Structure formats: C-alpha cells, structure tokens
Amino acid sequence: MSRSRETPPVDVEAELLEALPETQGSRFFPWLGRVLGQLLAFLLLAGAVYILWREFHDLSPAEVADAIRAWGWDSVAMALALSASSFILMGFVEFMGLRWAGARLPLPSVLLGSFMASAMAHSLGANLLVSGAVRARYYGRMGVSLQQTAAITVFQSFSFTAGLLALAGVSLLIAGSDEIARVSQIPVPVANGIGIALVVGVAVYITACRFVRGTVRIFGHGVTLPTMPVAAAQIALGALDNAVAAAILWVLLPADEVGFATFVGAFAPSVAIGLASHVPGGVGVFEGAMSTLLGGVDPAALAAGFLGYRLFFFVIPLAIAGIALALDTLAHRRAA
Template identity: 40%
Template sequence: MAKPPKALVNILIPALLLSAAAWVLWRELHELPPARIAAAAASLTPARLVAAAVLSLAGYGLLGVNEQIALRWLGSKVSWGRGIWTSFVAHALANSLGMAALVGGAVRVGMLAREGVSVAQSAVVTVYAAVSFGLGLAALAGLSFLVAPPEAFAVLHAPAGPLRLLGGLLVAGPFAYLAACALVRGRLVLFGHELSLPPLWLGLTQFGFGLTDVILAAVLMWLVLPGEPPPLANFAGAYLTAMAAGLFSGVPGGLGVFEGALVALLPQVDRANLTAAMLAYRIFFYLLPLAIAAPPLAAGLFRRGRNPAKLTPTEDPP
C-alpha cells in the first residue's frame, strides 16, 4: 500500500489537531456569554496591562541579546541595535505566521546581509535561537510532567507512567546537549547533516536564555489572568504542557491547540477569566510585537518597490 505524500501528512496532522482543539474549546466555552468575558477583561488593572507589555517586550529583547552573542561567536560584529531589531522582527513574524525556522531565517538573511552576515551565518543563528527555546521548554515542560499530580494526567486522558518517562527524557535532553558541547570536538554528523556544536559556555548561555524566555512568557499569561489566579507553579505546569502541544502541532502560533490544552488542564479556573487571559496573552505576546515590527518592515518593502534602482534587495526598513 502506497504511503501518503509527506506534504499531505504535514497538512493533515495540524488540521486534525486544530479541529480537535476547536471542538474542545467549543464544548467548554460555547455557553459562555461574551459579556462575562468582557467583564473579566475589563477587571484587569492598568498596572497589570503595562507590566504584561513590559514583560513581552523584555522577552523579545532578551532573545535579541542571545542572538547577538551567537553572532559574535561567529565572528560577525553587527551593531547591538541592528541585531536586536532583526531578532525582534524575525521572532514577531515567525511566532505569528508559524514555520518559525523558515520565516525567521528568511528575515535574518534579508536584514543582516547589509551587515556582512552570510546566509550560512544567518542560518546558524536561526538554529541557535530555536535550540535555545527548545532547551528551556524541554527542561521546564519535562519538570512539569515529573512533578504533576495524578489528576493532571487524568485530565489529559493519558497514563501517568509514560508521561513521567517523557518528562524524564525531556529534562535529560538539555543536559545531554550541554555534555555534548563540552565533550564533542569538530563536526558531528546527525541524521545525515554535519553540525558544529558551540562550546560549553555558549551552550550554557543558550540554556539560560531559553529558560528565561519560557518563564517570562508563563508569568506574562499568569499576570493577565483576572480574579484570583492559581499558584504560579501550578499554572506554569499547565502553560508549559499547552505550549509544547501548540508547538508540536504545526499550527501557526499553536492557535487553538494551545488554548484547547489550557482549558482542559485548568478546569478549576473560571472559564470567563481564562478566556480573557488567553485573549490578552495573544495580544501582548503575538499581536503587540507584530504591530511594532510590521509597519516599518512594510514601509521598507514599499520603498523597494517604488525605487528598485536605489535600494538593494536586502535593505532594512527605516
């Protein structure tokens, strides 16, 4: 029997996961009056909203600092302002549009070329950024599986044993990576691809920035949860599991999958409050950075179209 084309599988699996998440959300929230959600959102104080915006932008800024460290390791001295802005635009577009490696990599190639950064170096930075996030998410999500109470696994309709084993493997992953950074010299062949691992100090830097990035995002959403939120540690466990589900679903931004998992994992939280928090989280973590990055980027593309002879294909927006 012939196997289905890989491209078809890559479309069907996210579509099925998105459909399942939509069904979970509809089942849990379809009887929820919009007025209750609006009232919950309106209860958020200006101080909380400002703090959420600051946390979001600080997280994106730290990602830029992390990538600047990688660029200097590669021997490219891009100015701090240009490097952090490039990282901000790359993550803002990639987080919202999905296909993070492809979208973020294309943005970095286009915006860093004028700084003398080669396509290969931009590709390394893209992989470096993805690995940083993966290390932080793996460690924290794995820890959440290891310490989660049995009730959490019952909500997921999954046996505790395999998920705890998965948690152990996830926690072990970052430490295996760091060990490889310390011990492996030269190029490493993995799945037919040659890789050069960073030195241990840079691997530790990735791990630290990855942990900080994930923690800031979890705190941001906890901060915009109206009413009396659950303890941060309990909320973070559900958030990390939902984040991992959204990431692996292949759906852009984990839209629907992330929310569906959160609804299932936080049955004790008022549905109106949780819905308001999910909307606020999308605004601050996805739409706010996109709103900042998109206008100057679009202006730059418009100028290129108007003056193709004066601007290079890789010229950055003003």
C-alpha cells in the same frame, strides 16, 4: 554548534542553509511528509476546535468582558512589559548566535533584527522560513551571509526549544502535587515522570557539549556542538524567555487561580503542540491544549487571558514589526 568551538564550519553552514526549507516538512519522502504534516495539522486543529467548544460554549461575551475588565491597568502594563522583555531576551540569544556564526554586529541592530524576525514568525507560522527571510533581508545589508543567516536561525530555534524543554521539566517537578491535582488534568506520577525525563534530556545535552568534539551527524547533517558554557547559556536564556512569555498569560488570570510552576507545566507542552500543528501562531491549538491541561481554571478568566495573550504577544508586536521593517526598507532604498 560552533566554529572551531566558536563558529560553524563552512560545510555545516551550507547544509544548514539547504536544510531550512526542509524543516517545515520532511527531507525524506517529501510527498509523504507533506500529506502527513497536513493531516496532523488538520487533526490538531479539529481537536482544538472541539475542545474549545466543549470548554467555552456556555460562556457569554459579557462574562469574558467582565473577566477582561477585572485585569486592571497594572496587569495590562505588566503583560506589555513582559512581552517586551521576552523579545529583548530573544535579541540576546540572537546576539550570541551571531557571534557563534562569525558575524559581529552592534547589539541595538541585533535587537531590532531579532524583534522583527521573531514577531513576524510567531504570528505568520513557518517559523524558520519566515524568520530566516526577514533576517536575510535585514542582516544581508550589514555583510552577514546567507549561510550565517541560516546558522543563526537554527541556533535561535534550538535555544528556544531546549529552553522550553528545560522550563517544562523543572516546572513539573517543583509544582506541588496538591495543586497539580486541583487545577491540572495531568496525573501527578505522569507530571513527575515527564519532568524527570526532560531534565535528564537537557543534562545529557550539556554533558555531550562538554565531552563530544568534532562534527556529529544528526538526520544527515553535520553539527558541531557548542562549548559547555554556550550550551548552558542557550538553555538558561531559552528557559527564561519562555518563562517570561508564560507570565504574560499568567498575570492576566485572577490572583491565586493557579501557581506559576503548575501553569508553566501546562504552558510549555501547549506551545510545543501549537508549533507541531504548523497552524500560524498555533492559534486554537495552543488554547485547546491549555484548556485541557488547566481544567480547574475559571473558563471566563482563561478565555479572557487567551485574548490578552494574543493581543500583547502576537498582534501588537506583529504590527510594530511590520511598520519597523517597512521603515527600514524605505530608508535603505532612499540611501541607495
């Protein structure tokens, strides 16, 4: 992922642009890929509906309302600050990706472009397509090519994924076995095994970036691995971003309900399952996975936390991003 170790070669950029629509389905046997993808989404959503009903059908709206009132204004302010911090971290990853793709833009412009693309993609689904389209509209006016936009989009997505895997692995390893057994449905040996596998996988990637040179073929596409410092920065920023996003929900739970490391060990796979479902925002699927993995957490507090998480990290940013994109479009038309 670099061009002469800094920016991607031209042929790779073209391949990335061509690949963007394919990432939402299968490049090979597209009909079969679409059917299997829709079936997976249906099964995950159906399973999530059943799990949510099983966990929360005894709750009354009054119990959830009481749990929301228990947040306090300090928790609400903290959740909003964490949400803003997460989008800022995404902006720094975007800034690094733009430089990698050979586009040098001022940081404030990048922060705005990243926020609009990420906020819309989070809520609307089809992450690569939606975020890529927003970036193409916004960055295209600043001289960024479609090929560079495609490269940036994939760079951002990979940073998020690698960071999520690293965070999940470390969290599962450092969470205490007693707490995992108390609040989580993950058996301790399984948690340790998954944690080791994820950490080793991330270490292999960083090592490959240190020693592998030139273009490698992955699923039929040419990819130039980044330098080791860039790879380390990708994982560090991606992990920090995901940790901050997890903290948005965690701070809305009662104090001492669950330790942060154990919580993240459930949050990370739940995010991955939500993304795999292709349900917009992973709505329902994410909550179902979290409810299963955190069976020891008070259901009313967890249900209230889900509502706050969706409000502070999805609904409010989506509304702000929509307004910002509309204002940016109007300003551009008037200037033209």
